[in-house]
Amino acid sequence: MAMVASPGKRIRNRLAIAAVLVVTLIFLAPIYWIGSTAFKPRDQATSVPPTVFFTPETTAFVKLFTKRVQLRQPVEPETYAAAPWWEQRIFDGGERVLRVKGEVQLSAYPSRFMNSLIVAITSTVLAVGMGTLTAYGFSRFRVPAENDWLFFILSTRMLPPVVVAIPMFLMYRAIGLTDSHLGLIILYTAFNLSFSVWLMKGFMDEIPKEYEEAALVDGYTRMQAFWKIVLPEAVTGIAATAVFCFIIAWNEYAFALIMTNRRAQTAPPFIPAQVGSGLTDWTTIAAGTFLFLLPVAIFTFALRHHLLRGVTFGAIRK
């Protein structure tokens, strides 16, 4: 029975949608502020009243990637004219790019960003690879005390990072894994493994058993059926799980703060550490944050149909 919407109901509907749009704008405001600060001239980043409209510039990004020193005296006009556009932006700010033997010196940011990429990608591959196999095992075979094992696996995900970090730090120190990529990769793999098992189990349970049974009748071994029939069916699930694991590892802060300080430090502990005492250049920090948040924002849209499943460990599906 279709209800004919009364005028009152229609107005309420419109009001609700208007409210949704207002709330959405409020929710996005902090993210807009990060993004816009990255493109603001430095003096407009912390101006009173706050600057909303401005001419965007890329100076902050140039600063983000380079090591700079204060100019003692104004730069010669010829040098200024001969410099590439990005170096002119630095001169404009009263600084010059630090060069050693003519080579532009990079700031710490690119290496921290690379560390984040290395650690997040490697731990994701390991966690999703092992998680997919384990999920298949739990989904298709009789496992003694199955629910207890699954609870055990999930409970490792719930451990507070600081609690795990205390003994891990001592162990890593003993075997020389502090401040190393491998050390973080192991921690993130363990952290994501339980998540990936639970999520993948949900996806595996959805693949009809009949597919494999048909393959077995056709003379495939169980292993061939898994590789050639089940895995291709599970590709969407594997991709969604991988993106989730990547985001979790990418965002992780506590382990990285405790276990790394220079060589293997990732972006999350690095970015806040730049805020020192005195004058903080928020535009440069915002530029670094902007590049750091960008992949996550893109992935969120790519994942939009799997978000519910992801945040509930595969328990609730749409």
Next chain:
Amino acid sequence: MLARLDTRSRAAAQGWSDLAIRNAFIIPTIAFLIIFNVFPLIYSLGYSFTDFRASVSEPARFVGLRNYRELLSDPNVWRNFTVTAKYVIVSVTGQVVVGFGLAMLLNRTFPMKGFVTTLLLLPMMMSMAVVGLFWKLLYDPSWGPINYALGLGSFDWLSNPNHALYAVAITDIWMWAPFVMLLSLAGLSAVPQHLYEAAAIDRASGWYSFTRITLPLVAPILLIAIIFRTMEAFKTFDLAYIMSGQPTTETISIRLYKMAFQEWQTGRSSALAYIVLIVVVAITNIYVKYLNKVKER
């Protein structure tokens, strides 16, 4: 025909038994988790009965239950637990109110609904540490856009010990209300429309159909959101640590971090870690129980 038979028998001969596949697929994961999660915890259980300090080379001395006894009678530790409890209550309540409210508003069809919903979910996908840092800028008393937009003058959000906890909780609500919204939305969309139609025919008030139809049907999934957020808020570290150095925002995880990695009281912090762990395992147990209940429906 012969060739096909041949491959079949060879495949069968090479094929693993189901039992072998099961073990090969499951055991590495379990072993990995035992080595890198259970084993370290056993290790730190041992340390929790000693006065070990990782910063000095003196060997650990066994002190029995002294760490536990002293921690549980330390008013500062109880203050940390009180701060954590307050934080959990404020931020989870806020998340449920805002998140469920948003879900009620979103539970209708309109153009670009999927896009708007995804935009709303962006905060929860982002790094708490990095985004929390920028909330410090937003909250700045002299030039922060929040005070300007709300006309609060130079209202002190983070450096006033009485406000700091609420300021951090507001950021947490901003990040995680979308989580509650996402789960509530799933619950709301599963409520059969004909129940509302029947209620309308009976001229039931909007409040009546909300409390008698909507709430009971959404309750189980809402409860999952609440338990999960409670657990996460209880463990909270990143946001409060980045945003504020106030003693009024020193949650138990922050205390644990400072005790272990700034004061280097390794033995005592291992004991505190175990106290925290017991609470977390208890909440996890409740969570999984409800998760399985909802799954079965």
